Every structure is written in structure tokens, then in C-alpha cells.
Amino acid sequence: MPRYSLLLLALFCPLVTPLAQAMQALDDQALSAVSGRDGISLQTTGGGWSAGSVNYIQDGQTLSLKGVSGKAQTAGSSSTTTLDVVGDQLQVQHSGSAQVLSIDNIELAGSSKSFGSFRAFFTLGATLKLSGGGASGVSGFSVDDSQLSLSAATFYYRDNGFDLIVKGLSFDTYLNNAYLDIVSGGNGQEIKLDLGTSRFVGSIAGIGLDLAHGDPTLGVAVTPGSPDLRDVDAQRSFGKLNMDLRLGGSISIAGGGASGEGLRIKPNITIANSLFQYQDEGVLRAENFxxxxxxxxxxxxxxxxxxxxxYAKIAFQDLKFNATLGGLIMGNPSNQKLGGLALELNFLDQGARxxxxxxxxxxxxxxxxKGISADLSWNMVNSSLALTDNGNSMWFSGLRTHGTGQFTFDLTKSCAAGVSTSCYAGSNSDLNSGGYNGHFDGMRLGLKNVVGSYSFDGLRVGDANAPLQGGTELLVLMEIFPAYDFTLNGQITLKAGGAVGDGLRYNADFYITEANAAVTVDENGRGLWLSGSSYEMHYREGSLDISNNGVELRKGTYWSKLDVGNVRWGDRLTGRSIGRLVLKRYEQGSTLAISSGGAGALCVGGSGSSSATCSASGGRWEDRGNEGLSVKLKNVFVRDGSGNPANAVSTNEKRNQIIIETGRVNGVNGTGSQLVVDNFHTSDGTPNNPNANTYGFNVDLNLDVAPTKVCNKTGSGCTPVTPDPLGFAVNGRVHFKEVNIDRIQHVHPTGGAVTSMFGIKLQNADIRANLTATPIN
Structure with a gap:
């Protein structure tokens, strides 16, 4: 046997298998009988391996993996590795047996708490073709026509006895024209991987939760060495994921962190002509990512x-991420497309931000x-979001956001089925109360003192350097404000499985304080502001699905209270105050649906389903193409049946109510005069079923970027602008069957509340409008 084969055998044996104890050295007498064969073939079997701990020590701190072990899923199974030299290439072929890897605890610096535990069932395979000489052709490695694969994988992350399960994970990484070098960088020597023309193809069959086995009376025993799912609810999934990424660029790794020891990673990665798809009943797909x-x-x-x-700290002074999602589809794959969606996000350290x-x-x-806590600080500058619709583009320009906060991640269980050691009920155990402070079943993200701000300059239509214009006010209906300052506390807990099939369900409580939201604002920060606001929102049994109708968000049972200290004109803090505004909402069955495809062809300023009939009615026929975005909001407002207290304003938290207050003494709430629209609610207006309430209050929006007719006023006439300028086009419809108002009250600070109107009904409204925002030249 050639001597270089023996050397390669010594190098690769520790890498290709964890079952080193099953191998035996070959003596010279045995080797002398080998002749007439090239390469090496290794077959390994064994009972597995284990380590009490695996430690990474850096700057005096220790990250420790406790109880680490690996073994074959089936006793006696073997893995095979062959090594050959063909021409100037070393070719490695590895076919692994099904393995299981376990980590009992992930700890940091001897803390009594841990990040949780980890378990994985998987099979690895590889075909590698290596040559000497990296990108420089002198030193390093080059990799061509190679593949790394992982198949039949199931991963478990365990937190306090509950599991987050990633099912049916597989990926194949194809490497071609890739190079591995040691080069000189700004922080000394770096290991640099040039990706060449690499490709990553991966899929996840589903992500689920197992919350049952933490309670032995609910769980089903697990077969040793088997990735069986024990909880009926764990069979439901957050959805399926597929991706096919074509990668280029490079990744560099160097020693030394932000200070002292550590690790530094420099990504310069490009993605081209790739596919990304999330699948539920429908799909969310980018065909050209x-x-x-x-x-x-x-x-x-x-x-x-x-x-x-x-703690482990990940930091970056600068990071730029941009992505273009072409041919974006939301819902049915045969539907119209959204067009193109582009993101450019720029993160940059600026002083304390x-x-x-x-x-x-x-x-x-x-x-x-167990679980994970995170302190987060972010600062994003001069970023943008762009929408391309039939070749016409619109930019949300000058997007900025910064903030800090604390987040927690846990798998939790409520005490609704009975108090046990694995649940947390809180001091208020009523799940349907806004004051409930216990936990729900599922994957919980907690938020504590998240102090943040975001804003964007405005819209640019046509190209990225077009004049700034208005139009963002049209998004306020979806509670997307052009500028917002806030302090956020609360939680959202997710469960696998949507209203139907895959997707997700959620329970959430959000508390926003010290908030300032702009309804409309100019580049100098002046406009109409909801200043000094607080906003609490509560969701019970909501869901999110991707169906053939697009992205469908169901609120479940929802109630909220927005209390605006001052509605101000001008500056958000010093502008003239119109007064105080309170909006309380109580809804059941409300939905938000977003799908690809905009208004298409429509008649503006008239009626008719064709160009001829539209023109005959005095309208203008516009075809906005087969791309765009459609949004449907349905709010089902529910009547509060607790009654209407005489000579007083109801304070029930689950009630639809609008309060306008002016003339407060020194700005103190409750000291001024109030106008109260009390206990409003929707109804289907069906005489034989007065309690029917499913139609709701509907707002339908079609959003497009399209040319429109504009004229400049000249004297008593109007001169058309040519060519037709592009604009942000919104085709809207507001419709409902019946809106009821129990009473309208007037409240005097000394005289009390008086009902001035009682039993108001608004019926069968159908209001249509078409607005196009274009720049003023």
C-alpha cells in the first residue's frame, strides 16, 4: 500500500466516524499481503461514544455541553467510507448509518439555569473531490463536484420537559469551484471559504410541539432510539418549508471577538436565481429569490x-442585507402574482445605538x-422596502428603526386543565381576562421593556430617486403608521396547526406605553400625531394560515384599548392638542386576508365592466395589470351584554366604545367634557335571527403601482400632465349590513353622564373609492 494512503487513513479516520473504539490497527505483516488495489475502504461499527462534558473556554468564561453522546439508531449498523486518488484529486465517499446525537444540557459559566437540551436523529452522507491549492492555486484546498447530505432527520429541542420538534429535515449542499484558504485579513490570519457556484437544497416537512410528555399521565412511552411523536397535538405542524438556494461569494472566519478572545465571521454571500416556499393549504412562494x-x-x-x-454575545458594527423576491405568490399558485418585493436593510452602529x-x-x-433569554439592541439606518407591480416600482424610502429590549423564549403549558408542577397559572388565573398573567400552551416569546422607534420618509414612485410623496396615510387602516415610538411589554404564545391543517395558532397580550404614532407626517416631523398614547391588545385562540385565499389572520376573541393622551397637530410633543381620544374594541371572528393580485381592470369615476360602458357612464377605464396586492379586513364587533349603567359610562374592558374628551383641567383625564359613542356593534340585520353577526364591517383594498390621469390647474382650466405619472393606487370599498350604537352620551365633569341618543342603526352601506397618490411637481 502506498505510504500516502496510510497517511490519509490516519487523517480521516477520526473524522468519518465517531465509533473509533471499534477500529483495530493493522500490522505490517497483514499489510504486506495487500496488492493490486488502489484506495482505502473503511467499514466501522460500534456501540457509540459519550462525553461527560464538552467545554469551550474563552476569556475566562465557559460554554459547556453536558452529557454529550452519539450512537447508531440500530445496534450493529455500520458506516462505510472509501478514499481514492484519481488524477490530482482525493475522492472521499461516505455512506453513514442512521445516528442519534444527544446533549443533556447546554450551560454557561456554571449557571444554575441552562439553554435546554438537544436530541437529533439523522443520516449523513458525502461525496468530496478535493485538490491541492486554494483560490491562489498555491496553498489550501479546492472542492469540485462535491455533495454533503443530511436525510431522515428529526431534531428535538427540549425546554423544561417539553419538546420543539423539527420533522423531516433534509438538505443537500453541492460545492463546485469552491476554495478553502488561509489568508491575511484585518484581524490577522483568516480561514476563507470561497463558495464558487454552490447550491443548497433543503426542506422541512413540519415543525411541531410536544407539550404532553412533560406530564407522564398524558404522554405515551417513547421507543428507545426512535423519533416517535408522543402527543396528538404534535402531529400538527407550523407548515412545510422548501428552498433551493444558489450561493456565491465567501465566508471568512478569524480568531478574536469584539475584544480579547472569541470568533469573528465575515459574510460576503450572494444568492441568485433561487426558490423559497412556505406551504400550508396554500403557498407563500418567491420564484426568483x-x-x-x-x-x-x-x-x-x-x-x-x-x-x-x-452570556454569549453576538455583535456586528455593520450588516447589509438585501433581497429581491420576484414572482411572489401568496395563496393559490395559479393566482395572480404580487410582482416583486425588494428589501434593503442596513444595520450600522452609531454611538450608543x-x-x-x-x-x-x-x-x-x-x-x-431552562429556556433562552436575550438582551437585544438594534439600529437600522436608511433602508427601504420596494414593491414592483407590472414593471412599475414604489419605494418605502428612508426606513429607520432603533431600540433595546429583553426577550425570553420558552416552551410552556397553561394550568387550564388543572394545576401541576409543569404549568404556571399566575396570580390572575382567568385566561379570558386582560389581567391574566399566567402562561398558555405552546412556544412562548416574552417581551420586556422593549423601547423602540421606527419611521420612514415617505413614498417614491418610479425610481429610488423620485420625489418624496404622500400616500402612506392610506395604510393607517392596517395600523401601519409612518412613524411610531413605543415601549412594549407582553407575550405571544404559538401552537402548531392553524384553523385548518398546518399553520399556527396563538394567544397574545401586548401592552404599549409612552407611544407616539403619526397618522400623517412630513419630512420635518410635523403632522397629525397620536401623542402620549397607551395601547393594550389581547388575543385568544387566533390563527394564521396560508390558504388559496392568501395569508389569512384570524384574531379569534380580541379586545383592546387605545388611549391617546393628545391628538396633536404639528410636533408630536408640542403641537396644538385637539383633545383626548379613547377607542375600545371587542371582536370575535375578525379576519385579515392578504393575497397577491391587485385591482386589475376597473372603471374610475363611473360604472361599467368594459371600457365602452365605463366611458358611457362618464368614467375612465384603467387596466392596472395582473400584479399587485389585495387586502381584506373584516371586523366583527360584538355587543357587550353586561348592560348600560344609568348616568355613568361603562368601564367594562370588553366593549366597543369611542370617547372624545376636551377641556381637561391641567391635562388630567376625566376632568373635561366627553362625547361617548357607547357599545357599538355589527349585525347581519336578519329579522328572523337578530343575533346573527358574521358579515361584519369590511374594508377591501387593492394596492397597485400604476399610471393615472393628472392635470395641473391653470387659471380656470386644467392642463393634463403627459405622460401619465405613476402613483400609489388604492382601490377601496367599505361595506357592512348593519352597525348598531346602543347610545351616545354627553358627560360633564360635574353634571355626570346623560344619554342624548339611544338605539341608532346604520344599514346596508357600500362605499367605493379610488385614490392615487402621485408626487406634486
């Missing part, structure tokens, strides 16, 4: 410690000793 991820300074990983304990994530062991204090 392209983009890049670049950081010049690099992402750093450090282990550090502060007064709250040890920095970008970092501190990961700490242990989640919410009421969720046991």
Missing part, C-alpha cells in the same frame, strides 16, 4: 459577564430553569 448578506467588520462571538450573569444580541441561559422566571 436573489440577494446578498455582507458585513465588512464581521460578526463577533464572545463569552462575557455582567451584573446579571454570563448599536447592534448586538446577548444570549443568557434560562427563559421567563416562571418557566423553570
Amino acid at each position: 436573489a440577494g446578498s448578506l455582507i458585513s465588512n467588520a464581521g460578526l463577533t462571538l464572545d463569552l462575557e459577564q455582567d451584573g446579571a450573569g454570563s 448599536q447592534n448586538w444580541l446577548k444570549l443568557r441561559p434560562g427563559g421567563d422566571p416562571n418557566s423553570g430553569q
Whole structure:
């Protein structure tokens, strides 16, 4: 046997199998009988391996993996590896047996808390063709026509006895014209991987939760070494994911973090002509996905410690991500398309506004000793979101956001089925109360003191350098404000499975304080502001699905209270106040549906289903193409049956109510005069079923970027602008069958509440409007 084959055998044996204890050395006498054969073939079997702990120590801090083990899923199974030299290439072929990897605990610096545990069932395979000489052709490795694969994988993340399960994970990585070099970088020597023309093809059959086995009376025993699912609810999934990414660029890895020891990763990755698809009953698909991820300074990983304990810190001084999702489809694959959606996100450190994530062991204090906590700081500058519709583009320009906050991640269980050691009921155990502070079943994301702000300059239509214009006010109906400052607390808990099939269900409570929201604002920050606001929102048994109708968000049972301290004209803090505004909502069965495809062909300023009939009615026929976005909001307002207190304003939290207050003494709420629209609700207006309430209050919007007719006023006439300028076009319809108002009250600070109108009905409204926002030249 050639001596280089023996050397390669010594190098690769520790890499190709974890079952080293099953191997035996061959002596010279045995080797002397080998002749007439090239290459090496290895077959390994064994009982597995284990380690009490695997530690990474950096700057005096330790990240520790406890109870690490690996073994074959089936006893006695073997893996095969062959090595050959063909021409100037070393060819490695590996066919692995099904394995299971377990990590009992992931700990940091001896903390009594942990990040949780991990278990994986998988099969690995590889075909590698390696040549000497990297990108320089002198040193390093080049990789061509190679493949790494993972199949039949199921991953479990365990937190306090509950599992997050990733099912049916597989991927194939194809490497071609790739190079691995050691080069000189800004922080010393770097390992640099040039991706060449690489391809990543991956899929996930489903992601589910197992919340039953934490309670032995509910779970079903697991067959040892088997990835069986034990919880009926775990059979439901958050959905399926497929991607086919064509990658280029490079990744560099260097020693040294933000300070001292650590790790620095510099991505310069490009994506071209790729596919991304999320599938539920319908699909969310980008047929031509392209983009890049670049950081010049690099992402750093450090282990550090502060007064709250040890943490792993990921930081980046700069990071630029851009993506173009062409041929975007939401809903039925045969539907019209959204067109193209483009993102350009620029993160940059600016003084105290920095970008970092501190990961700490242990989640919410009421969720046991496991889970994940994170302190987050972000600063995004001069970014944009663009929509291309039939070749016409619109930019949400000058997008900025910054903030800090704390987040927790846990798998949790409610005490609705009975109090046990694995659930948390809180001090208020009424799940349907706004004051409920216990937990729900599912994957819980907690938010604590998230202080943030976002804004964007406005719209640009045509190209990225077009004049700024208005039009963002048309999005306020979806509670998308052009500028918003806030402090956010609360939680959202997700369960696998939507209203039908895959998707997700959720329960959430959000508390926003110290908020300032712009309804309309100019580049100088002046406009109409909801200043000094608080906003609490509660969702019970909501769901999110992708169906043939698009993205469908169901609110479930929803109630909220928006309390605006001052509605101001001008500056958000010093502008003239119109007064106080309170809006309370109580809804059941409300939905939001978003789908691809806009208004298409329509008659503006008239009626008719064809160009001829439209013109005959005095209208103008416009064809806005087969791309765009359609939004349907349905609010089903529910009547509060608790009654209407005499000479007083109801304070029930689940009630539809509008309060306008003016003339307050020193700005103190409740000291002024109030106009109260009390206990309004929708109805289907059916005489033989007065309780029917499914139609709701509907707002239908078709959003397009399209040319429209505009004229400049000249004296007493109007001169058409040519060519027709592009604009942000919104075709809207508001319709309902019946809206009822129990009473309208007038409240005097000393005289009390008086009902001035009682039993108001508004019926059968159908209002249509077409608005196109274009720049003023």
C-alpha cells in the first residue's frame, strides 16, 4: 500500500466516524499481503461514544455541553467510507448509518439555569473531490463536484420537559469551484471559504410541539432510539418549508471577538436565481429569490459577564442585507402574482445605538430553569422596502428603526386543565381576562421593556430617486403608521396547526406605553400625531394560515384599548392638542386576508365592466395589470351584554366604545367634557335571527403601482400632465349590513353622564373609492 494512503487513513479516520473504539490497527505483516488495489475502504461499527462534558473556554468564561453522546439508531449498523486518488484529486465517499446525537444540557459559566437540551436523529452522507491549492492555486484546498447530505432527520429541542420538534429535515449542499484558504485579513490570519457556484437544497416537512410528555399521565412511552411523536397535538405542524438556494461569494472566519478572545465571521454571500416556499393549504412562494448578506467588520462571538450573569454575545458594527423576491405568490399558485418585493436593510452602529444580541441561559422566571433569554439592541439606518407591480416600482424610502429590549423564549403549558408542577397559572388565573398573567400552551416569546422607534420618509414612485410623496396615510387602516415610538411589554404564545391543517395558532397580550404614532407626517416631523398614547391588545385562540385565499389572520376573541393622551397637530410633543381620544374594541371572528393580485381592470369615476360602458357612464377605464396586492379586513364587533349603567359610562374592558374628551383641567383625564359613542356593534340585520353577526364591517383594498390621469390647474382650466405619472393606487370599498350604537352620551365633569341618543342603526352601506397618490411637481 502506498505510504500516502496510510497517511490519509490516519487523517480521516477520526473524522468519518465517531465509533473509533471499534477500529483495530493493522500490522505490517497483514499489510504486506495487500496488492493490486488502489484506495482505502473503511467499514466501522460500534456501540457509540459519550462525553461527560464538552467545554469551550474563552476569556475566562465557559460554554459547556453536558452529557454529550452519539450512537447508531440500530445496534450493529455500520458506516462505510472509501478514499481514492484519481488524477490530482482525493475522492472521499461516505455512506453513514442512521445516528442519534444527544446533549443533556447546554450551560454557561456554571449557571444554575441552562439553554435546554438537544436530541437529533439523522443520516449523513458525502461525496468530496478535493485538490491541492486554494483560490491562489498555491496553498489550501479546492472542492469540485462535491455533495454533503443530511436525510431522515428529526431534531428535538427540549425546554423544561417539553419538546420543539423539527420533522423531516433534509438538505443537500453541492460545492463546485469552491476554495478553502488561509489568508491575511484585518484581524490577522483568516480561514476563507470561497463558495464558487454552490447550491443548497433543503426542506422541512413540519415543525411541531410536544407539550404532553412533560406530564407522564398524558404522554405515551417513547421507543428507545426512535423519533416517535408522543402527543396528538404534535402531529400538527407550523407548515412545510422548501428552498433551493444558489450561493456565491465567501465566508471568512478569524480568531478574536469584539475584544480579547472569541470568533469573528465575515459574510460576503450572494444568492441568485433561487426558490423559497412556505406551504400550508396554500403557498407563500418567491420564484426568483436573489440577494446578498455582507458585513465588512464581521460578526463577533464572545463569552462575557455582567451584573446579571454570563452570556454569549453576538455583535456586528455593520450588516447589509438585501433581497429581491420576484414572482411572489401568496395563496393559490395559479393566482395572480404580487410582482416583486425588494428589501434593503442596513444595520450600522452609531454611538450608543448599536447592534448586538446577548444570549443568557434560562427563559421567563416562571418557566423553570431552562429556556433562552436575550438582551437585544438594534439600529437600522436608511433602508427601504420596494414593491414592483407590472414593471412599475414604489419605494418605502428612508426606513429607520432603533431600540433595546429583553426577550425570553420558552416552551410552556397553561394550568387550564388543572394545576401541576409543569404549568404556571399566575396570580390572575382567568385566561379570558386582560389581567391574566399566567402562561398558555405552546412556544412562548416574552417581551420586556422593549423601547423602540421606527419611521420612514415617505413614498417614491418610479425610481429610488423620485420625489418624496404622500400616500402612506392610506395604510393607517392596517395600523401601519409612518412613524411610531413605543415601549412594549407582553407575550405571544404559538401552537402548531392553524384553523385548518398546518399553520399556527396563538394567544397574545401586548401592552404599549409612552407611544407616539403619526397618522400623517412630513419630512420635518410635523403632522397629525397620536401623542402620549397607551395601547393594550389581547388575543385568544387566533390563527394564521396560508390558504388559496392568501395569508389569512384570524384574531379569534380580541379586545383592546387605545388611549391617546393628545391628538396633536404639528410636533408630536408640542403641537396644538385637539383633545383626548379613547377607542375600545371587542371582536370575535375578525379576519385579515392578504393575497397577491391587485385591482386589475376597473372603471374610475363611473360604472361599467368594459371600457365602452365605463366611458358611457362618464368614467375612465384603467387596466392596472395582473400584479399587485389585495387586502381584506373584516371586523366583527360584538355587543357587550353586561348592560348600560344609568348616568355613568361603562368601564367594562370588553366593549366597543369611542370617547372624545376636551377641556381637561391641567391635562388630567376625566376632568373635561366627553362625547361617548357607547357599545357599538355589527349585525347581519336578519329579522328572523337578530343575533346573527358574521358579515361584519369590511374594508377591501387593492394596492397597485400604476399610471393615472393628472392635470395641473391653470387659471380656470386644467392642463393634463403627459405622460401619465405613476402613483400609489388604492382601490377601496367599505361595506357592512348593519352597525348598531346602543347610545351616545354627553358627560360633564360635574353634571355626570346623560344619554342624548339611544338605539341608532346604520344599514346596508357600500362605499367605493379610488385614490392615487402621485408626487406634486
